[in-house]
Amino acid sequence: MDISKILDHIHELPEQSKLALQNNVIEIAFSKGHILLKANKVESNIYFIKKGLVRAFVERDNEVTFWFGKEGETIISMKSYVEDQPGYETIELLEDCELYELKTENLRKLFNEDVHIANWGRKFAEKELIKTEERLISKQFKNASERYLELMKDHPELLQRVQLGHIASYLGITQVSLSRIRAEIK
């Protein structure tokens, strides 16, 4: 998905504002397994995924995957982006990826100069917020197998592209539990 389409998909932008954003973006590619972004560091870029698949995870005793990003989505360390503080997430590429890179510093400048871009940034955060809130509520309402069925319904392609251990952790259960659930459904 090319940058123009990605930007518009987040929220419609006047041509001039879109160009201002595009002028600050460079293309960049990494291969599967690359760690794009390390936990506990302030990250100074954000990325848009042109092609490929990544995951965000937090590490303690075990790794907990809490987000998958695919074509058209935005890779961002929220803590860095919002509060200029080290983030908790590590981003790992699950496939070879082509990305667009944008310096947070430049984006901030544009936020202050251009009301359309400021509102575009607002819309981005708002939409992410709704997605996160819905996941939180789903977690509170549904048991593991309901959450699995929901994921299968909403993002069936993830199951083809991501190994089950990461899916299990995303659902908040162990891989063994997920295997059990899959066996029961068949």
Next chain:
Amino acid sequence: MDISKILDHIHELPEQSKLALQNNVIEIAFSKGHILLKANKVESNIYFIKKGLVRAFVERDNEVTFWFGKEGETIISMKSYVEDQPGYETIELLEDCELYELKTENLRKLFNEDVHIANWGRKFAEKELIKTEERLISKQFKNASERYLELMKDHPELLQRVQLGHIASYLGITQVSLSRIRAEIK
């Protein structure tokens, strides 16, 4: 907490922009038990809490409380605010409340006219997003008693002001489980 302080607390605003917002706000009061906002309706206002305490819950077989709002916080049906669609949450007043009311429509106009207000709205969404993301991760990492201890540490006053059934549901467990956890801790 008065409106000027609430607005600044979300994100600093130039005096003129702050006044523009304040001019669109009216004061309003309701008593404990009042339902401020009904699920499955498009809500056309947002509210800032001057004084009091509210909860947001979703209803299926049971009620699931997923948010508490107190002095200085913002009451908002995200689905209405962001997508103009009926929200999933009902807002109930847990104490007598004094609120500031702001029409979403007027706020949208200000977003388009004033870059400072647009960025203020962006910051609001971004900060809410971080809070929600942290809760989601906490839910994925921690068991019920760890989440209870975390809540006691971060928001001890809630335990004084909110009945335990609502706390339990916020933590994603039954009231009976919460009682058991409290008994174990002592």
Next chain:
DNA sequence: GAAAAAAATTAACAAATGATAAAAAATGAA
């Protein structure tokens, strides 16, 4: 302050999920 109502706790048992280990299946490298 007594009675009624609501909220919180406790107990006993059921169900869901976790932990560990072993086996089977799938994937990748030589």
Next chain:
DNA sequence: TTCATTTTTTATCATTTGTTAATTTTTTTC
């Protein structure tokens, strides 16, 4: 293709959380 490695499944047992019902405590109302 074959061997080694990684991923997934299965089985067993432990732990956590849920369900229901009874009891105690707290709050509200008259």
